[in-house]
Amino acid sequence: MIEPFANNHQSMQIGELVIENQQDKITIYGDIDVTFDAAGHHQAQQLHELTTKIMQAFDNGLLYSNNEAKSKENDDQSDKNIDNPFL
Template sequence: MIEPFANDHQSMQIGDIVIENQKDKITIYGDIDLALDASGYAQAQQLHELTGKIIAAFEDKSLYSNSEDKSKENDDQSGKYIDNPFI
């Protein structure tokens, strides 16, 4: 189980859902079929535990003021205007 917002290198999978951990966001993609059987129940429990950890991390108010740790995707845009060299 990942620790939400703890690092930029953890990931996990539940069914065909992939959860990627980063310090400033969590990315979830894929799909899952929760069958009404023991396997579906185990997957539902994992989803419940993960979402509980994510909610607990959001409730920790210190995370909202954390502006130091941003993923590379967010840092690529400087907000400065640059002339287009192809025109």
């Protein structure tokens, strides 16, 4: 399990859902089918634990004290215009 907003190198996966940890954000992408069986129950527990830890980080103010370190360089979107290689 990751420690939300604690570092820029942790990640985890629940089903096909990928969770990437950074100091100023948590990036979540992919999809998950939580089935009504033991495997689905385990995945639901993991999701619950993750969201609980994220909310605890907000409650502790960790995110708000870390405004100077932004991970813009790690964003998927760039501010630069590039030529389309498919044209």
